[in-house]
Amino acid sequence: MGATYALGRTVIRPLARLVYRPHIDGKHHVPRTGPVIFASNHLSFIDSIAIPVAAPRPVHFLAKASYFESWSSRQFFTAIGAIPVQRGAGQAALDALDQQRRLLDAGRAVALYPEGTRSLDGRLYKGRTGVAFLALQTGAPVVPVGLRGTDKMMPVGAKAPSLRHRITVSFGAPLDLAHFGPATSGRARRLATDEIMSAIHTLSGQELANAYNEAPAESPIERIKQVLPHERR
Numbered sequence: 001m002g003a004t005y006a007l008g009r010t011v012i013r014p015l016a017r018l019v020y021r022p023h024i025d026g027k028h029h030v031p032r033t034g035p036v037i038f039a040s041n042h043l044s045f046i047d048s049i050a051i052p053v054a055a056p057r058p059v060h061f062l063a064k065a066s067y068f069e070s071w072s073s074r075q076f077f078t079a080i081g082a083i084p085v086q087r088g089a090g091q092a093a094l095d096a097l098d099q100q101r102r103l104l105d106a107g108r109a110v111a112l113y114p115e116g117t118r119s120l121d122g123r124l125y126k127g128r129t130g131v132a133f134l135a136l137q138t139g140a141p142v143v144p145v146g147l148r149g150t151d152k153m154m155p156v157g158a159k160a161p162s163l164r165h166r167i168t169v170s171f172g173a174p175l176d177l178a179h180f181g182p183a184t185s186g187r188a189r190r191l192a193t194d195e196i197m198s199a200i201h202t203l204s205g206q207e208l209a210n211a212y213n214e215a216p217a218e219s220p221i222e223r224i225k226q227v228l229p230h231e232r233r
Helices: 002-020 047-054 071-079 091-105 130-138 186-204 220-227
Strands: 023-025 036-040 061-064 082-085 109-112 142-148 168-171
Touching (some): 002 047, 036 047, 036 186, 047 061, 047 168, 061 091, 071 082, 082 091, 109 130, 130 186
Parallel strands (some): 036 109, 061 082
């Protein structure tokens, strides 16, 4: 990432803060060194720009590999700390977790969305356990993040952020999840995930959906899978 990312931190970050004037709360909660996972609610495409802009330390996040296909797009996403990944289930999901684990092992910060995808109705959905798995496996503390107003600044379908709206980025106190148990325990992952989502809810103030944020099932088999009590990663 080298020079392109350094340029982004030096130029894009302060410029974005000057133009969009985000409200930032709780920066003192963010550890300045060592591995850390930012776990946030997800309302808009701009969330992955808002967190690196507001955070007091470099933050990396995974973005769809298709965003890196053109030179200009690749330079922009690299400048804001994005790392390309093939989205999907199975091996693609394991590869994504492995990339995040390597970043944490190197003492870096990563941003993740436990809901898995953007909330289109503004509610906070149940968290999948991948974030907790990563935290329990690496020992990295989790800093909950509550984003407010990003869906108004850049709603779904918008081509650029609006200057008419301001956003709020709130960082909560770091969560040490080790007391829940090992990463191999499904119960530990579920309880740790619920604590993360509770902290995000406190910061974001969203209405709780009490369901997973999933696309409508396209077949009877998929509908059955969605109602079974399996663990969402």
